[in-house]
Amino acid sequence: MSPVRVLLRTLAMAGVSAVLVAPASVVQAAPSASELTQQINQKSAELEKKVEAYNRLNEEIKKNKADAAVLNTKIGPLQQQVEQARTQVGQLAATAYMTGGLSTAGALLETSSPDQLATNLGTLDQLARDRKQKVSGFSRSQQQLLAEKAQLDTTLAQQNAQAKELDAGKKKIQGDLDKLNAMRKAAYGKAHTSSGKYTGTVPAVSGKAGTAVRYAYNAIGTPYVWAADGPNGYDCSGLTMAAWRAAGKSLPHNAAMQWDTVSHIGRGSLQPGDLVFYSGLGHVALYVGGGKVIHAPQTGEDVKLASVDMMTPYGYGRVR
Structure with a gap:
């Protein structure tokens, strides 16, 4: 006789009724908005x-x-x-x-x-x-x-x-x-968050850097599109490349390669038009002054203005 049958027979002889209860199924809560x-x-x-x-x-x-x-x-x-x-x-x-x-x-x-x-x-x-x-x-x-x-x-x-x-x-x-x-x-209620076009005052910046900065401000509200360099969409390095292309400077379409192209500077030397790198050279933005950058964030979002410390910067570079 199997051990289970022996156990049941023993319980019956002792006047104890055995009730087998199935384990309750675990109900997982729907992920929260933050999750x-x-x-x-x-x-x-x-x-x-x-x-x-x-x-x-x-x-x-x-x-x-x-x-x-x-x-x-x-x-x-x-x-x-x-x-x-x-x-x-x-x-x-x-x-x-x-x-x-x-x-x-x-x-x-x-x-x-x-x-x-x-x-x-x-x-x-x-x-x-x-x-x-x-x-x-x-x-x-x-x-x-x-x-x-x-x-x-x-x-x-x-x-x-x-x-x-x-x-x-x-x-x-x-x-x-x-x-x-x-x-x-x-x-x-929506999958895409739009920042809308920039309607404020664009900072007055002279020279080629000014051209790049104005281009970036005009790109605000344009959707993130992977591997794109405008004008209807940008990824991060595509935006910085396009901004400086408008100023007559050539940059590769890759954040790490842009890092290899620019002159490396310290944070205290940041000027409008400089590039700010993030995520181990996986992301890049254009510095526009006042502690702000313009960048193409991620799928589902538009090009937008953000704090230079939106993420921990990897480094800073000046287009030569």
Whole structure:
């Protein structure tokens, strides 16, 4: 008899009725508004890292494509020069063989003086060396360029594959955000919070920095759009890139790469137009003076004005 049956029989003999009670199911409370916000911010931070990694790959791919184009423009003319040099050498060899005019014997027979003999032999030897050196030099250069282009093609293929992987990762996180935004809509009545266009006074800032600052103020109220650099949407590095592009300065579309491009400064040296970096170089904003920055925050929000200490700054940089 099983232990359970023995136990039940013992209880029955003792006059104790056994009642088996199923454990109560645990009811989980719906997440609070603050918990929802925390989840959304966490997913947004994950998404921003993916976006910035995607942006970095795109910047590297653009650079490699440009390098490949430069190599292609060099390879064509170089190949023509190589073929021309080979043709010249072939013609030289054929002439020497058929006419003897440039052969050693011809140089000896068609000499009127010892000085002329030395001249003829020297010319023949120099022509041969020149042609050989040119062909050898051109061939080495061509092989080097072709090898570099092959390497670039391999790199581009790898980076394009990585970009697809990042895009797939982004879609997964975006799917999670869509679910969270639906929960936020149920809690707050809307999934997107808009700050609206800026209607205050734009600070007067001179020079190129002033152009960048005015651009950023005009972008307030524009939605966050991943991997976008305006004018209808921005991500964080896309906004700072676009603002300084309007001022005639080129920045890469990636926060960490922008950090590598700017001059690093201390907090006490901050001026309007400088960049403020956050989240281990995962986020960047444009300083506009008065302890304020303008930035593209996250999915579901618009470009907005915020305190420079909205997060703990990683560092500060000035566009050169």
